[in-house]
Amino acid sequence: xxxxxxxxxxxxxxxxxxxxxxxxxxxxxxxxxxxxxxxxxxxxxxxxxxxxxxxxxxxxxxxxxxxxxxxxxxxxxxxxxxxxxxxxxxxxxxxxxxxxxxxxxxxxxxxxxxxxxxxxxxxxxxxxxxxxxxxxxxxxxxxxxxxxxxxxxxxxxxxxxxxxxxxxxxxxxxxxxxxxxxxxxxxxxxxxxxxxxxxxxxxxxxxxxxxxxxxxxxxxxxxxxxxxxxxxxxxxxxxxxxxxxxxxxxxxxxxxxxxxxxxxxxxxxxxxxxxxxxxxxxxxxxxxxxxxxxxxxxxxxxxxxxxxxxxxxxxxxxxxxxxxxxxxxxxx
Amino acid sequence: xxxxxxxxxxxxxxxxxxxxxxxxxxxxxxxxxxxxxxxxxxxxxxxxxxxxxxxxxxxxxxxxxxxxxxxxxxxxxxxxxxxxxxxxxxxxxxxxxxxxxxxxxxxxxxxxxxxxxxxxxxxxxxxxxxxxxxxxxxxxxxxxxxxxxxxxxxxxxxxxxxxxxxxxxxxxxxxxxxxxxxxxxxxxxxxxxxxxxxxxxxxxxxxxxxxxxxxxxxxxxxxxxxxxxxxxxxxxxxxxxxxxxxxxxxxxxxxxxxxxxxxxxxxxxxxxxxxxxxxxxxxxxxxx
Numbered sequence: 001x002x003x004x005x006x007x008x009x010x011x012x013x014x015x016x017x018x019x020x021x022x023x024x025x026x027x028x029x030x031x032x033x034x035x036x037x038x039x040x041x042x043x044x045x046x047x048x049x050x051x052x053x054x055x056x057x058x059x060x061x062x063x064x065x066x067x068x069x070x071x072x073x074x075x076x077x078x079x080x081x082x083x084x085x086x087x088x089x090x091x092x093x094x095x096x097x098x099x100x101x102x103x104x105x106x107x108x109x110x111x112x113x114x115x116x117x118x119x120x121x122x123x124x125x126x127x128x129x130x131x132x133x134x135x136x137x138x139x140x141x142x143x144x145x146x147x148x149x150x151x152x153x154x155x156x157x158x159x160x161x162x163x164x165x166x167x168x169x170x171x172x173x174x175x176x177x178x179x180x181x182x183x184x185x186x187x188x189x190x191x192x193x194x195x196x197x198x199x200x201x202x203x204x205x206x207x208x209x210x211x212x213x214x215x216x217x218x219x220x221x222x223x224x225x226x227x228x229x230x231x232x233x234x235x236x237x238x239x240x241x242x243x244x245x246x247x248x249x250x251x252x253x254x255x256x257x258x259x260x261x262x263x264x265x266x267x268x269x270x271x272x273x274x275x276x277x278x279x280x281x282x283x284x285x286x287x288x289x290x291x292x293x294x295x296x297x298x299x300x301x302x303x304x305x306x307x308x309x310x311x312x313x314x315x316x317x318x319x320x321x322x323x324x325x326x327x328x329x330x331x332x
Numbered sequence: 333x334x335x336x337x338x339x340x341x342x343x344x345x346x347x348x349x350x351x352x353x354x355x356x357x358x359x360x361x362x363x364x365x366x367x368x369x370x371x372x373x374x375x376x377x378x379x380x381x382x383x384x385x386x387x388x389x390x391x392x393x394x395x396x397x398x399x400x401x402x403x404x405x406x407x408x409x410x411x412x413x414x415x416x417x418x419x420x421x422x423x424x425x426x427x428x429x430x431x432x433x434x435x436x437x438x439x440x441x442x443x444x445x446x447x448x449x450x451x452x453x454x455x456x457x458x459x460x461x462x463x464x465x466x467x468x469x470x471x472x473x474x475x476x477x478x479x480x481x482x483x484x485x486x487x488x489x490x491x492x493x494x495x496x497x498x499x500x501x502x503x504x505x506x507x508x509x510x511x512x513x514x515x516x517x518x519x520x521x522x523x524x525x526x527x528x529x530x531x532x533x534x535x536x537x538x539x540x541x542x543x544x545x546x547x548x549x550x551x552x553x554x555x556x557x558x559x560x561x562x563x564x565x566x567x568x569x570x571x572x573x574x575x576x577x578x579x580x581x582x583x584x585x586x587x588x589x590x591x592x593x594x595x596x597x598x599x600x601x602x603x604x605x606x607x608x609x610x611x612x613x614x615x616x617x618x619x620x
Contacts, residue, residue, distance in 0.1 A: 056426055104606060108613045111369060111425060115565040116609055119602040122558060126598030244558060248371075248433050255430050291445060297437030304431035305419060 011180075011263075015173045022162035031233075034165045036273045037172045038229045043253040043265035044175055045222030050251070051260030052183060053215040054195030055106075058114045058247050059121030062101075063094045063223030065242025068231030069128060070094075070224075072140040080144035083158070087146075090228045091221045098220030102213045121247055129239040139238025142231060158232060168229055172266075175222055179262055182218070191215055256303055258310025267311045275299065336466040341587055347476050349583020350483035354538035356560040356567075356575045357490060358531025364570020365507040366524055368417055369425050371432035374557025375439035376532045380405060380539025381548045382443060385452045388543075394457045398540050402533055409532030413525045421524075440550065449550050454543040479541045486534070487576060494572060503527060507570065559586075562605045568618025577616055 018037075022030050042064060049055045070090035075081030105116045128134040145158040148167075158164045182188050193201045194208050202208050231237050240246070249272070257268020279285065279292035288295075307314060359373045383404065387397030416435070420428050455461075456475045463471040494500040505513045506520050514520045539552075546552075563582055567574025582601055589597035608616065 050426070056429075058429070104610055108609060111363070111569060112565060112609065112613060112615075114369070114425070114429070115561055116606070118558070119562065119565075119605045123599050123602040123606075126596075126602070130598045131595045244554075248429075252430065252433060255426060259426075291441045293437040294441035294445075297434040297441065300434030300437065301416070301431050304427045304434060305416075308423070308427060 011173075011176060015169065018169055019166065022165050027161060030161050030165050032273070032277060034161075034168050034233055035230075036270050037165075037168045038226050038233065039250070039253065039269040039273055040266040041172050041175050041229070042223055042226035042250050043257065043269040044179055044262055045219045045226065046250050047254045047257075047259060047262065047265040048179060048183075048215060048222070049219045050254055051265070052188065052195060053191045053212060053219075054198075055212065055216065056114050056251075057117040057219075058244070058251065059117035059119070060219070060223055060250055061242045061244070061246035062117075062121035062124050063098065063220045064227035064230065064246060064250075065128070065237070065239070066097055066124060067091065067094050067224030067227035068237040068241055069134050069140070071146070071228055071231050072142050072237045073134065075142070075144075075146070078143050080147045083146040083148045087225075087228055091224045094220045094224030094227075095217050098217040099213065102216040106209060106212050106216065118244060118247065121242060121244065125239055125242050125244075128242065134237070134239070137239055139236055139240075141236045143235075145232050145235070164233065168233075171225060171229065175225065176262055176266070179222075183262075187211070187214075252300060256300070256310055258312030258314075261312040264310055264312030267315075271311060334467075336470045339466065340470060340472055341591055342584070343472060343476065343480070345584035345587035346580065347480045347483075347583070348587055349580040350480050350487070351538050351542055352556075352560060352563055352583055353487060353576050353579035354483055355535045355556055356563040356579055357487070357572055358534045359560050360564045360567065360570055360572060360575045361503075361527055362531045363564065365503060365527055366417070366421055368420065369428045369432065370417075370531075371429060371557065372435035372439060373432075373531070373535055373560065374553030374555075375436055376405065376409075376535035376553075377539040377556045378443065378551075378553035379408070379439065380536030381543045381552060382447050382539075383536065384540035384543045385454050385548045386447060388454055394454060394540075394544065398537070401540055402537060405533045405536035406529045408536075409529030410525050412532070413528040417528060418521070418524070436554070439553070443550065451550075452548040454548060456544040475544060479545075482541065483538075486537075490572065499523075499526075559601065562601055564615075566605050566608045566615055568615030570619070571615070571617035574615055574617030 018033070021033055024030075042060075045063075046057065046060045049057050049060070067090040070093045071081070071086050074086055074089060101117075101120045105113060105120065108116050128139075129137050134140060145164075147154070148156040148158065156163050156167050158167065183191070190201065190206055190211055194206070194211055198208055227241065230241070253268035253272045254265050255268070256271055257266065258264030275296060276292070279295050280289050282289040285292070303310070309316070355373065355377050358376075359370060362368050362370055362373075380401065383401040384394065384397050387400050388394045391397055391400075412435075416431065420431060456473075460475040460478050463473045464477075465471045492500075494503060502513065502518050502523055506518075506523050510520055513523075559582065563575055563578040566581065567576070567578035581604065585600050585604055586597060589600040593600075612618070
C-alpha cells in the first residue's frame, strides 16, 4: 500500500476500531477514552493555530472554559437543556470572543502574542473566579446532561456512557476530517504560507490578517466544542478549566504529538492523558504515584531536548529509515 | 477613606511593586539577553521562600537563613543554565516553553517531596518587628518599609551594574550581538551563566524576604510567574527600566484594585496589559 492510500484509509480504520471500544463494557476505560477523544479535539484546534498558522497561543483554555460555562449558565438549573441550541450558542460565544480578542492580539507577534493570549485567558479566569457570575471558585454543577431529541424520539441519550462515547468519537472524527479538508484547501495552504513567511504572503497580496483571524476563530470554535463536551462529561465547570495550566497542558499535547500534523495532535492527547493515568496509578508505582508529576515533568523536558518533532516525527523517522538505507545502498 | 488609609495602600502598593521588580528583572534580563522564555522563573521565587522557611526554622534567624540560602540559589542557577538552558538558546521559543513547563512540574514535586504540601509562616525578624503609628488605630509595619528599602537598593545596584560597569557593558553587548562579543574574546557563555544565576538569585531573594509577609504555600510560584510575565510584557521585553515602571504600575493597580473593586481586582492587571499592548504593542520601553 502506498503512502497516499494509507493516509486516506488509516483514519477511517482507526475510527472504526474506536467505535468498537465500548463493546468491551469497561466503564472506566470508556470514560477514559472519552476524555482522551475530547482532549484530542482540543489539541487539534490548538494545532491549527500553532502548527499551521504559526500563532503560539498560550490562552487556548479560554475557549474550552467559555463553552463549558456557556452550557452551565444557559441551561435551566435542574432540567436538561437541548444540545440543538446550547451547542451552537456555546460555539457562537467562542467565535465572538475569538473575533474580538483576535482583533487585538493579532497585532502582536512572537513572545508578545504568547503573553497577550495568556492575558485574555487570565481575564476570563478571574471573571469566573472572583465574581458571582459563574459560582466563584467552586464553579457550577450541570445536573442534567443536554438532550438530543428529534421530535419525541431520543436520538442520542447522553446519560448513557457508550452513547456519549460514540457521540464524542463522531465529533472527534468530524473535527479531524473537517480540519484535514480545510488544511488541504487553498485556505489551508495560505495559512501555512503565512506561517513560513508572513511578509512574502502579504507582498503576494494575501489579506494575511483576515486569514489569521479566520483561523483564530475556527480554532476558538473547535476549542469550544471540546470544552462543551468536557463539561457534559464531567457534569460541572470551575475556573480551573480555563486556568493557564490547562492552556499549558494542551500546548504540551500538541508539541508532544508533533506540531503541524493533525494525527500528531491526536497522538499527543493520547500520550498525555494515558501517561497521566499510568504514572499516577498507585497499583503500579505505589508511593511514587503520588508524585507522578515529577516523572511527567522529566519526560516533558526530555521531549523538549531530544524529540523536537514529537511523537509524529518519531513515527516518521521509523517509517523513512529503510528508504534512506536503500538509497544509500544504491549509491554505494 | 482618609489620608492615612490611602498612604498605607500607597506604601503597600509600592512595596508589592518593588518586590515584583526583583522577580521580573531577572525574567526580563534572561529574555532580553539570552532570548529565553523561562516559565520556571516563579519556581525560583517559591524555592527561595521555602529555603527561607526551612533554614529559618533550623537556625532560628531569618537573616542567617537568607545568608545561607543566597549562595545555594546562585549555585542552582548556574547548574540549571549549564545543564539545561544552554541547549535551548538557538531553539524556537516553543521548546523553551515546553522545557520550562516540565521544570515547573519537577520543582513543584521536589518541593512536595522535600518540604511537604503544608502552608507555613515565617516570623518577622525581631529587630524589624515594630510598626509606625499613623493615626489612632492605623499603623504601618517597619518590616514592609525595610524590604521596600532593600528592593530599592538592589534596583539601584542592578542599574549601576548594567549601565556603569565593565561587566554590564559586556552584558549589554551580548544582548545585541552575541557573535561579535565572542569574537572580541569575551567569554559569552560565562556571562550568560552569570546573568541567569543572578536572575535566579533575585527571584529567590524576593521569595525569602516576602516569606514573613505572606504565607509560604505550594503553587505560590505560579501566581508570581504570571504577574511577572505581565510586568515584563508591559515594560517591554528586555528592558530593566520598563520592568521597574511596570512593576510599580501593577503593584499600585492591584493593591488599590483590591480595596476599591474587590470583585474585579484580579482582572485589572490583565486589562491594563491589554490596553498598553493595543497602544504600544512592543511595551512601554520595548524596542521596535
